[in-house]
Amino acid sequence: MKLPLIMLTALIALTACTSSSTGRKQVMLFSDAELDKMGAASFEDMKKKTPISTDKATNDFVQCVAKSITKNVAKSVHQGDWEVVVFDSAQVNAFALPSGKIGVYTGILNVTENQDQLGAIIGHEVGHVIEHHSNERLSANKLQNMGMAAATAAVGLSDVENKGLWMAGLGLGLQYGVIMPYSRAHESEADIVGQDLMARSGFEPSASIKLWQNMAKLSKGAPAEFMSTHPSNKTRINQLTEHLPSAMTLYKTDSRPNCQKPKVIPSPKA
Template sequence: MIMKTASLACIALLALSACSTSTTGRKQVMLFSETELSKMGAASFEDMKKQTPISSHKATNEFVQCVASAITKNVPASAHKGEWEVVVFDSAQVNAFALPGGKIGVYTGILNVTEDQDQLGAIIGHEVGHVIEHHSNERLSANKLSNIGMAVATVAVGASDLENKGLWMAGLGVGLQYGVIMPYSRSHESEADIVGQELMAKSGFNPKASIKLWQNMDKLGGNAPAEFMSTHPSNQTRIKQLNAHLAQSMPLYQQENSPNCKKPKVIPKPPAAKEKLG
């Protein structure tokens, strides 16, 4: 009986297979309103602008703005209505992101990995793909449901006569993390890859560049954790999936629609972090 009751933690997460459907046909649940998510996104973005230096390099900003503008023109209104705010952060991080509410951040570090406008289009397309598919809402909803499930299991185990209750609860937490939460996150990444590849193609960027991008990323990967213990698919898995999807993406690409965004020959290095006094 106790095992059945405690398994509500997992059942709660399995409820994620209901409610709505993504554009790729994957079942979703979203417990938060888009207004709430937009406010969260805007607040997070403002915090990041205060904490991370913003690039003032004209050519770099023009390049990123050019690519982002081409991408966001093709974003459905269901993801965001109105203008997008795009900021280039002066940081060596090899990263970029998009947030609900029309916010895009690109770190200068990733511009050293992207060779041209097409590869940057793949990056921004992928990040905006997360917004299009409402992944932030799903992740917050998943966390909320997992917390509810763990709370129910804690009460159930606490009322039982099981031995090693702490060990049992720790095991349940690991099972939720590796069995549900991480695969769920990996499905988001794979979906954003596919949606982003189609979005970049519609925006005039060659979708084949998404594959070259992840080949570049693979060279930087180093000793990455095993895929089943990672929130992201392996680079090789992504490359394989993107290759397979080219049959759908390439017909959307029209070379004459290329925005012709010019990457500067030199991306200035970010300033060294200042040593804190006191």
């Protein structure tokens, strides 16, 4: 059983040759071109399946905030313009994808009180792209599948009793011990990178803390942090509060955007 696991460990060691901007080691098995292709395809599919908002005031607001954020993103992250789409959906969500794609659901605009809080949302989502989290997530899943296959082969050659139960336990161990914490690390990193990015873009960085206080009011009864792919709201608030003095040194008060949130966000069409 040891040989397949040693081989898997060696593969991880060979690929963990890069670090994120926060100094976290990264395992990335896919090229930027592959990720861009997947991101563009996913975005086109999303646009076909989800209604797109046609409300001018809502689109102007989101586009204004997104443009203010993306102009401060290095060209090495994405060449050319970013495509920003407002989806007509009650979901409290937003996302950014490799290949310069940003999606904002109208539902999240009812949680964000102003341009600064939306700047925190878009900064966070773009932070995922800046730090190559999609590549890491896909790579982690690939390595997980390889590890399970190696362990299955090893158990199949051994005299271990209750092999099915042992494999089920290994699957849970990978999920709660590796994959979920890995995702929480991504979210925490995107929070910090996003707070810095919004500050450089002229948005008040303390708004990210107020945003997650708003989110906390909506997420009562959320699962325990160790069973979630996201940090708890309390954890996020504490981390952002701790990082705030550093983000404030980047805050460009002389270049604040003037993105006006509409007084009414139209409800999603049935």
